[in-house]
Amino acid sequence: MFDNPFSMVVAIVAIVSIASIVRARYGLRRERHRWHEHDNGRSDNYRIDSAQTEAMRAEIKALKDRVAVLERLATDSNSALEREFEKLRQQD
Structure with missing residues (x-):
């Protein structure tokens, strides 16, 4: 064939x-x-999906910002947190 x-x-x-x-x-x-x-003219589903998508994007952005702060704290040797730890160690 x-x-x-x-x-x-x-x-x-x-x-x-x-x-x-x-x-x-x-x-x-x-x-x-x-x-x-x-959805054949029903745009409610689209609005819900869009709203959920935007909420998830905002949450992901917030989580990325928090991870960036934690990375900075973990890797920055001159951070304020480390200075506070040093002050506490010196008090003992």
Whole structure:
């Protein structure tokens, strides 16, 4: 059946076309390697996802800031925390 390259190309194009028609028929779209259903005019789901996404981004940013502070405290040899420890050691 696929004895020449032309028939293989035609078969591949046909498969892709049929898949596109099926996706359009069932309201599916591909977004970042995941399949999602279209909400068909209902944008509440989008708003919730967007709000959740923004909340997660804010939380990740806050966590990155906290990690940066902890890294600075752990690696900075002249930090105020180390000076406080030295003062406490000298008092003993």
